[in-house]
Amino acid sequence: MNGRRAAAVVAVAVLAVLSGCAGFSVDVDERTSGGPTASAPDATNGTTATVVEVVDGDTIDVRYANGSTDTVRLLGVDTPEVHADNDPSEYEGVPDTEAGAACLEAAGENASAFAREWLAGARVTLVTDPAADRRDRYDRLLAYVHVAPAGEETPANETATADGVDFNERLVATGRARVYDSTFARSDGYYAAESEAQAAGRGLWRCRTPGTDGADGTDGSGSEWTDGGLSMSDAPLARSDSGLTVERIEADAAGNDHENPNGEYVVFGNDGDASLALGGWVVRDEGGHSYAFPGGFALGPGETVTLRTGTGADTGDTLYWGSDSAVWNNGGDAVVVERDGEVVLRYAYG
Known part of the structure; x- marks a missing residue:
């Protein structure tokens, strides 16, 4: 056995011994x-x-x-x-x-x-x-x-x-x-x-008390916890009679807003008991920018969807406005949602 190989074997052996010592552990993530x-x-x-x-x-x-x-x-x-x-x-x-x-x-x-x-x-x-x-x-x-x-x-x-x-x-x-x-x-x-x-x-x-009152990680119906402090937001910023909520808005993207449109977004939620069909509903700001939810898009009870300002491939929990520049005014603006031309939800900030 050459010297380098012998040294390697000794090193491996030392590591093996150390890994069995009390108090020595390595978590994969850490x-x-x-x-x-x-x-x-x-x-x-x-x-x-x-x-x-x-x-x-x-x-x-x-x-x-x-x-x-x-x-x-x-x-x-x-x-x-x-x-x-x-x-x-x-x-x-x-x-x-x-x-x-x-x-x-x-x-x-x-x-x-x-x-x-x-x-x-x-x-x-x-x-x-x-x-x-x-x-x-x-x-x-x-x-x-x-x-x-x-x-x-x-x-x-x-x-x-x-x-x-x-x-x-x-x-x-x-x-x-x-x-x-x-x-x-x-x-x-x-x-x-x-x-x-x-x-x-x-x-x-x-x-x-696992296994009771939804303490197994669900709310008892198979959905994620939406109560007891485990909802995505502790309380919605605004709520409509339909159950649609504004959970959060990030108007000030990192860096130059216009160069990072996906850094600004609005999180919508459904805190109602039934699925909410949002296809065709329009989101707009006070400056005249507007976005329409894609046809057939629905939000289930307790679900949220993030609407990012920039471009990307839509998924069930993330949608993209398609703008190449910022929409939401950092100094103050309003998130307005309309259905068939009628305002169903408005949240002003600033």
């Missing part, structure tokens, strides 16, 4: 999550960045103004795993059973979808905490992520800041995450939000 690129700034309080990928409910990849990238682990929170097995014992009161684990997996999927809905493509403010570590063992930045949803008031039980809502706290308050037991300055507020979510049986805390 192993592949990257740290900062070489030119990444030393992120401090108030550093802004654009979210380029939502890895899961509590991990995102961002790009800084200089083009460098980083992976951010949301400080102080832990959402259920979606790419690995969950340990129910980490979630107070959730039974350590197959049903409990399956329920947590469904809750983790919902947390990831919620994070994508609010953070994907968004400009966020990263806030580090002197009381906590700056990076974890995977070299991910540990930070509070502040985001400012357009047109939405901050719920009374959540913290508003000059640069938006503390999204980490929002995950806890809506029952999509537990508080990660660690040292950080905002822990008291997070624990209070967690206690409230637990008392209300909100979100993942419904997994304490």
Whole structure:
């Protein structure tokens, strides 16, 4: 055996021994999550960045103004795993059973979808905490992520800041995450939000009684949770008598709006009990831009659809306006929906 091959065998053997040692484990997602690129700034309080990928409910990849990238682990929170097995014992009161684990997996999927809905493509403010570590063992930045949803008031039980809502706290308050037991300055507020979510049986805390009241990851009819803090939006911005809602609007796309029309969008929902046939309904703004839902398009109960301003291939949950420039006015505008020339829904912001 030559020297290089022998060394390789020894290295493999050492790794094998280490992998069996207590306390040594490598989660697939965390192993592949990257740290900062070489030119990444030393992120401090108030550093802004654009979210380029939502890895899961509590991990995102961002790009800084200089083009460098980083992976951010949301400080102080832990959402259920979606790419690995969950340990129910980490979630107070959730039974350590197959049903409990399956329920947590469904809750983790919902947390990831919620994070994508609010953070994907968004400009966020990263806030580090002197009381906590700056990076974890995977070299991910540990930070509070502040985001400012357009047109939405901050719920009374959540913290508003000059640069938006503390999204980490929002995950806890809506029952999509537990508080990660660690040292950080905002822990008291997070624990209070967690206690409230637990008392209300909100979100993942419904997994304490899996298999009842839709706690298996559905609302009892096979649809995703649409109650108990697990709907895509905590409350619609506007609702029509037909059940059509405006769940969210992102009017200010990252960078130059006209060069990034798909970065602005409106999320519509159906909170009615029946399917909503939207074919031919018209969406317009106050400036005279208009879009018609394709013929035959329908939105089922509890479903949402994102209408992006730019171009792309329509799917069941994403539609494209087809504009080569921005539509929604950053300073203020109105989302108007008409059916047969009559206004059925209007939401003004600004």
